[in-house]
Amino acid sequence: xxxxxxxxxxxxxxxxxxxxxxxxxxxxxxxxxxxxxxxxxxxxxxxxxxxxxxxxxxxxxxxxxxxxxxxxxxxxxxxxxxxxxxxxxxxxxxxxxxxxxxxxxxxxxxxxxxxxxxxxxxxxxxxxxxxxxxxxxxxxxxxxxxxxxxxxxxxxxxxxxxxxxxxxxxxxxxxxxxxxxxxxxxxxxxxxxxxxxxxxxxxxxxxxxxxxxxxxxxxxxxxxxxxxxxxxxxxxxxxxxxxxxxxxxxxxxxxxxxxxxxxxxxxxxxxxxxxxxxxxxxxxxxxxxxxxxxxxxxxxxxxxxxxxxxxxxxxxxxxxxxxxxxxxxxxxxxxxxxxxxxxxxxxxx
Numbered sequence: 340x341x342x343x344x345x346x347x348x349x350x351x352x353x354x355x356x357x358x359x360x361x362x363x364x365x366x367x368x369x370x371x372x373x374x375x376x377x378x379x380x381x382x383x384x385x386x387x388x389x390x391x392x393x394x395x396x397x398x399x400x401x402x403x404x405x406x407x408x409x410x411x412x413x414x415x416x417x418x419x420x421x422x423x424x425x426x427x428x429x430x431x432x433x434x435x436x437x438x439x440x441x442x443x444x445x446x447x448x449x450x451x452x453x454x455x456x457x458x459x460x461x462x463x464x465x466x467x468x469x470x471x472x473x474x475x476x477x478x479x480x481x482x483x484x485x486x487x488x489x490x491x492x493x494x495x496x497x498x499x500x501x502x503x504x505x506x507x508x509x510x511x512x513x514x515x516x517x518x519x520x521x522x523x524x525x526x527x528x529x530x531x532x533x534x535x536x537x538x539x540x541x542x543x544x545x546x547x548x549x550x551x552x553x554x555x556x557x558x559x560x561x562x563x564x565x566x567x568x569x570x571x572x573x574x575x576x577x578x579x580x581x582x583x584x585x586x587x588x589x590x591x592x593x594x595x596x597x598x599x600x601x602x603x604x605x606x607x608x609x610x611x612x613x614x615x616x617x618x619x620x621x622x623x624x625x626x627x628x629x630x631x632x633x634x635x636x637x638x639x640x641x642x643x644x645x646x647x648x649x650x651x652x653x654x655x656x657x658x659x660x661x662x663x664x665x666x667x668x669x670x671x672x673x674x675x676x677x678x679x680x681x682x683x684x685x686x687x688x
Contacts, residue, residue, distance in 0.1 A: 349385040352418045353378065374411040377402045381419040388426040396423040396439045400446045420446075421473055428477025429484075436477060440470040497666075504608070504659040570607040572598070572630075578611055582626060585618045587643075593630035598637055602686045605663045606639055609671065612656050613641035613682040621645030621680060636669070637686045644679040660684070 381402035388395040399419040420443050428436035447466050572595050582589050617623050623645030631638045664671040669686040
């Protein structure tokens with residue numbers, strides 16, 4: 340089905356050519372039924388120019404050649420192959436556009452065979468310049484369209500990675516706490532039922548928090564309004580409660596201050612993932628979280644006292660934290676420090 344825009348362009352070209360041809364008297368013969376039929380055929384072909392660019396160019400050249408050969412009024416009839424050649428460049432690329440340009444130049448040369456030789460140089464230069472201009476404009480449109488498509492794909496990929504990070508951080512943190520608490524509950528269920536009861540309550544709270552955050556993430560994917568609280572360091576007590584429930588002693592120092600929403604969300608997720616990694620991988624007993632801010636940057640560090648490998652183990656957690664920091668123009672480092680492990684992020688404000 341032809342696009343409405345293509346129909347309008349074809350109609351506009353036909354009107355311009357018809358009005359000029361009816362008023363012009365420079366041709367050997369006036370515009371009769373034969374000339375009108377040729378113009379209609381070429382215009383009708385333009386309607387399908389996006390779907391069959393090369394075929395449409397050939398059709399317009401096949402109609403414009405006899406139109407000029409039989410001496411019909413000169414002028415804007417050249418718009419027919421011009422629009423078609425522009426479409427070939429925009430839709431089919433440079434090689435096919437050059438092929439179409441050569442064919443157009445050949446038809447033009449045959450149509451001008453009776454022109455005095457003294458004028459051929461200027462005429463050829465004008466025709467060549469016209470072809471170069473038309474092809475260049477078509478290629479420019481094609482390049483702009485490809486850049487927009489590439490930018491759209493890049494944005495979609497960034498959104499996909501952002502959603503993947505959100506799901507990973509939410510699920511990994513909650514499941515880590517649930518796993519620890521389930522182990523505690525199974526261990527003390529017979530001897531200390533009250534401890535098992537506390538573990539079950541911690542599991543209930545961790546799963547509730549995970550479901551809330553997961554619903555918020557899925558709401559963003561579906562385009563629904565997000566009714567869940569956004570990730571923010573104002574929710575730091577939730578993380579501390581989860582870490583304490585997992586058996587860690589947590590100390591917090593420094594001031595958070597007022598942060599841009601993007602920095603606030605990234606800082607929360609980085610802190611959450613750092614605590615998750617400690618619960619899952621480190622045999623740590625205590626964690627120190629420190630916040631520091633200046634006019635230009637906000638810095639957070641999460642340090643534990645558990646044994647760690649010399650190099651960071653591969654995984655989505657550390658990569659996700661680095662991606663969050665890099666997305667804001669900041670940086671994140673993770674590695675052994677003073678008998679434990681240190682995650683340090685510097686985020687521009």
